[in-house]
Amino acid sequence: MRxxxxxxxxxxxxxxxxxxxxxxxxxxTATPSPSASTxxxxxxxxxxxxxxxxxxxxxxxxxxxxxxxxxxxVLPVDAGQRATVKATVTLPTAARHGAxxxxxxxxxxxxxxxxxxxxxPTKAAAQDAGSVELTCTLxxxxxxxxxxxNDPLPGSYYVRLTVVDLPQEDLGLPVHAKVEAGTADxxxxxxxxxxxxxxxxxxxxxxTPQSDGATPSPRPAAMAEPDxxxxxxxxxxxWLWTAAGGLLAALGGIAGYSxxxxxxxxxxxxxxx
Amino acid sequence: MITRKRLAAGVCGxxxxxxxxxxxxxxxxxxxxxxxxxxxxxxxxVSGSMRARDIDGQSRMSAAKQAFNEVLDxxxxxxxLGIRTLGADYRGEDRKTGCKDTRQLYPVGPxxxxxxxxxxxxxxxxxxxxxxxxxxxxAHDLKGGDGSRRIVLITDGEDTCAxxxxxxxxxxIAAQGIHLTVxxxxxxxxxxxxxxxxxxxxxxxxxxxxxxxxKQLRDRVHQLVERTADPVVTPVATQGAQSCADAPKLxxxxxxxxxxxxxxRWYRVDVRPGQELRASVSVAADRAVNNDYGVLLRASTEHxxxxxxxxxxxxxxxxxxxxxxxxxxxxxDAPDGADEPPLKTVCLQVSNSFSAPPSVKTEPGMPxxxxxxxxxxxxxxxxxxxxxxGHGWWLLITLALTGLVAGLVWGWISRWRVSVWRTN
Numbered sequence: 113m114r115x116x117x118x119x120x121x122x123x124x125x126x127x128x129x130x131x132x133x134x135x136x137x138x139x140x141t142a143t144p145s146p147s148a149s150t151x152x153x154x155x156x157x158x159x160x161x162x163x164x165x166x167x168x169x170x171x172x173x174x175x176x177x178x179x180x181x182x183x184x185x186v187l188p189v190d191a192g193q194r195a196t197v198k199a200t201v202t203l204p205t206a207a208r209h210g211a212x213x214x215x216x217x218x219x220x221x222x223x224x225x226x227x228x229x230x231x232x233p234t235k236a237a238a239q240d241a242g243s244v245e246l247t248c249t250l251x252x253x254x255x256x257x258x259x260x261x262n263d264p265l266p267g268s269y270y271v272r273l274t275v276v277d278l279p280q281e282d283l284g285l286p287v288h289a290k291v292e293a294g295t296a297d298x299x300x301x302x303x304x305x306x307x308x309x310x311x312x313x314x315x316x317x318x319x320t321p322q323s324d325g326a327t328p329s330p331r332p333a334a335m336a337e338p339d340x341x342x343x344x345x346x347x348x349x350x351w352l353w354t355a356a357g358g359l360l361a362a363l364g365g366i367a368g369y370s371x372x373x374x375x376x377x378x379x380x381x382x383x384x385x
Numbered sequence: 386m387i388t389r390k391r392l393a394a395g396v397c398g399x400x401x402x403x404x405x406x407x408x409x410x411x412x413x414x415x416x417x418x419x420x421x422x423x424x425x426x427x428x429x430x431v432s433g434s435m436r437a438r439d440i441d442g443q444s445r446m447s448a449a450k451q452a453f454n455e456v457l458d459x460x461x462x463x464x465x466l467g468i469r470t471l472g473a474d475y476r477g478e479d480r481k482t483g484c485k486d487t488r489q490l491y492p493v494g495p496x497x498x499x500x501x502x503x504x505x506x507x508x509x510x511x512x513x514x515x516x517x518x519x520x521x522x523x524a525h526d527l528k529g530g531d532g533s534r535r536i537v538l539i540t541d542g543e544d545t546c547a548x549x550x551x552x553x554x555x556x557x558i559a560a561q562g563i564h565l566t567v568x569x570x571x572x573x574x575x576x577x578x579x580x581x582x583x584x585x586x587x588x589x590x591x592x593x594x595x596x597x598x599x600k601q602l603r604d605r606v607h608q609l610v611e612r613t614a615d616p617v618v619t620p621v622a623t624q625g626a627q628s629c630a631d632a633p634k635l636x637x638x639x640x641x642x643x644x645x646x647x648x649x650r651w652y653r654v655d656v657r658p659g660q661e662l663r664a665s666v667s668v669a670a671d672r673a674v675n676n677d678y679g680v681l682l683r684a685s686t687e688h689x690x691x692x693x694x695x696x697x698x699x700x701x702x703x704x705x706x707x708x709x710x711x712x713x714x715x716x717x718d719a720p721d722g723a724d725e726p727p728l729k730t731v732c733l734q735v736s737n738s739f740s741a742p743p744s745v746k747t748e749p750g751m752p753x754x755x756x757x758x759x760x761x762x763x764x765x766x767x768x769x770x771x772x773x774x775g776h777g778w779w780l781l782i783t784l785a786l787t788g789l790v791a792g793l794v795w796g797w798i799s800r801w802r803v804s805v806w807r808t809n
Contacts, residue, residue, distance in 0.1 A: 368792025
């Protein structure tokens with residue numbers, strides 16, 4: 113009877129340990145990064161990859177533009193994060209001549225287009241619509257990928273917002289765009305082995321001194337880091353899972369051993385022996 | 386490993402480099418380096434049609450003047466601004482003379498606000514609309530230095546000086562590789578003007594705005610002038626070759642080139658074994674192209690073996706189509722008698738699958754922007770999982786059961802040994 117009780121207690125302890133492990137992982141999944149509201153949000157957008165305006169996750173950026181402009185923003189996304197970009201376009205109030213299709217594209221630091229896992233990155237706005245809302249959720253950024261893969265890697269991510277189809281009469285009318293990007297930590301379930309030497313950012317490599325004494329080449333402005341810097345690549349909650357597993361195994365071992373020993377003194381040993 | 390330390394050092398280095406490259410030195414704060422100062426020229430149409438009173442009840446000309454006054458007040462320091470007019474002087478009917486009527490009203494340089502405003506105040510709507518010659522003149526005014534350049538063209542009508550197509554003029558100017566953008570503002574939303582102005586904007590990577598209110602005109606011109614002041618990296622012009630053997634050798638940096646339809650351009654990059662090559666390319670659609678298009682960036686060895694490629698295809702309205710690749714050169718041992726293994730040459734090939742209707746000119750080629758970077762190689766994964774560590778309930782159950790079984794076995798063994806020992 114005592115053995116059973118002890119085993120139950122062991123199991124309960126292990127369970128508590130486990131919850132402690134799983135807790136942070138669960139809590140992480142939905143927490144957006146702290147918003148950088150202390151700094152003034154950008155009110156302009158770039159017009160090309162080179163001139164993209166840097167934004168931070170959780171910080172709404174706005175821009176006044178003309179219908180037909182290509183608006184670019186850039187934000188850093190780190191390994192293990194899943195970025196969601198939301199764009200709201202307030203359409204021109206002047207009488208328009210037909211429906212227009214707006215599109216949100218996301219490119220990685222190598223200017224490779226990244227597919228949206230969820231969301232509606234392309235939407236048609238009816239002739240009388242006041243605004244159109246686009247969203248794009250990227251795949252979780254991995255720390256490492258084969259060079260032949262198009263997997264999202266840590267680095268700069270470019271957001272491009274534009275109208276892709278419209279009646280020519282509506283070209284050049286004023287619009288107002290608002291873009292907000294959020295990054296959510298996906299925890300260790302997405303953690304992979306291997307790391308890049310430098311995040312995929314334009315001009316990242318010139319930081320590495322080159323033996324032939326190359327002069328520093330020009331560098332784009334899109335060099336922002338995520339809040340708290342790029343991850344070192346050493347932490348993942350897999351450490352906790354694995355450690356908890358080890359702990360459970362040890363407790364299981366003790367439990368198994370004690371089952372074979374019975375409880376307390378063997379009954380055949382006479383008292384006082 | 387993306388170690389914080391190295392990154393911090395890198396960022397410091399970068400900041401220093403940026404400070405040197407982009408910011409004025411403290412000694413000359415407020416008076417930027419004339420060589421890299423951004424330049425903008427406001428090009429205003431002063432043709433007879435600017436008399437029409439259809440912008441918030443006032444004439445187009447007075448709307449433009451009002452906007453100019455307010456914009457001139459708010460020009461950021463460090464921007465060199467000039468003003469050019471078209472159609473301001475010649476009242477006659479002779480087309481040939483009318484089409485040469487463009488002059489620099491205020492020279493590009495550090496701005497004297499009063500002088501510039503006085504010059505603008507003298508303008509009265511007069512003549513023709515020679516957009517093409519005005520663009521050529523403006524491009525000439527902006528010559529010199531290597532900062533970014535911008536022409537803000539404000540007009541209310543299409544060019545009246547054919548056969549010089551202003552759109553082609555804009556494309557030719559952009560092809561000179563002087564980082565020039567033309568932003569156009571149309572004061573009259575008619576189809577021909579719109580088509581012409583958006584074509585000019587598209588040809589140079591600029592924007593087109595259709596203006597209906599004075600405030601909108603002012604805000605937009607102001608925004609465009611401010612935009613010029615933003616520090617931006619200007620690419621280095623290069624010219625790719627038709628084969629890898631003749632290709633120019635590129636160091637890490639940003640390059641610009643031109644590529645015609647169905648043309649291949651080759652570049653070479655030296656990579657040390659153990660380093661990773663990163664390259665991205667954007668090909669801009671600066672003219673009317675067919676609906677489907679693509680770009681292919683291919684890295685190969687000098688002998689033509691493909692290493693890795695980046696490809697992208699798309700359809701519909703676009704400014705650029707881009708792709709990129711990364712290629713980690715495998716580490717190699719240094720040969721006898723040398724400290725380091727020899728550099729490997731990687732050939733980069735840029736090709737596009739744009740096409741255009743026969744009416745579209747193929748010269749000059751489309752703008753190509755190529756970013757090349759060489760970083761340390763990645764630390765490759767030996768296991769798909771993070772450091773081989775586990776995750777999830779199955780792991781925990783397995784480990785717990787394994788532990789339990791191990792404990793049981795251990796307990797039984799030791800019990801059996803004790804009983805054997807007792808018996809003996």
